[in-house]
Amino acid sequence: MHPRASELFYVINATELVVGFVEENGGRTVENTLKTGQLSFVPKGLMHWHYNAGCEDAVFLSTFNHEDPGVVTIVNALFDINATSLQAALNVDRALVADLKTSVPPSPVPGIAECLRRCGLEAVDPCELKRCGNHER
Template identity: 40%
Template sequence: MKFFATIPFVLGAALQAVAQVSDAAKAAELVADLKKAPTQVARLNILKNNRDWLFDYNAGVGTVRSAGGNSTLANVANFPALFANGMAMAIGHMAPCGMNSPHTHPRATELLYVVNGEIEAGFIEENGARFVSNTVTQGQGTIFPKGSIHYQVNTGCEPVTFVAALNDEDPGASLIAQRFFGLPPDVVAATLGDVGVKEVVNLATGIPDNFVIGVDRCLQKCNLKRGQQSKNQQQPRVDGNAFPN
């Protein structure tokens, strides 16, 4: 009976996946047409339905989830109306002691607004730049310059929500730990000095997804444990960056 009870759930997940693929294909077709349009009025005529100008942050499109929270990003790939408008926006939710781990947006500056609670946020821009950090509370915002390495930590024992506006319709994201440890293991080992290749492999395979269960000082304060975390965002391995046998 338990097996049969799981069938509707599995079918529902499969149908949702098919629908998301179909929606992504339709969005790609729309963006291709928008690229050919010579004027904004012509683009308006391509996006002829009023709902083409509406993005539902509750629908799960553009949502990434992991142990420490989730975010939903509206960008040109899932919301074609953003084409040529130079912006995207994410809504993020961090669990108690959750952290949006260090990352960059290669094509966009980010302006982050805290809806509730309190977060610790910091960034580093480039070689020679100082580290900038702030405690950002409800109703406050902070900026992460284009290309800077930045992070956010929920330092409280309750969930927090933030809004992130980005000044490119395709801002991109590069997770620092996953991408760095995705380089050839001997290159990473040499970069880290006395760390051996075996240690690099162990570190690389243990990196969790971007919304992680955060820093120890928060976990201790809130009496929480880190527990298991998903590890689906690690760099794929090909001949050039393969682990040694």
């Protein structure tokens, strides 16, 4: 999510670039599969995602209407909330909150190992490449 900017994706080269977002509470979920020459718009502040559903390289241009769009990785931000508040908001016990927090993946791209395997590529732990989420290299 980008709290200060809308985002525009223009596909330079891809056959299956999936882009989607969820509108505010009670709104729609919008998801489109884009190919070369197409674009998609994500309104400011909405949770969104994009991924290459094909095995060939995808090249796209992502632009923002603010010089500092900011970024909030939702699952990481959720578990930055204190456990007591999460327990009340989710109506679960403290042990489950702690268990869920430890299950947060180190990458905002769950399933990346399966995607790489499907495309005949070797899986690399993203935390070996950089700091990601709540996990240190």
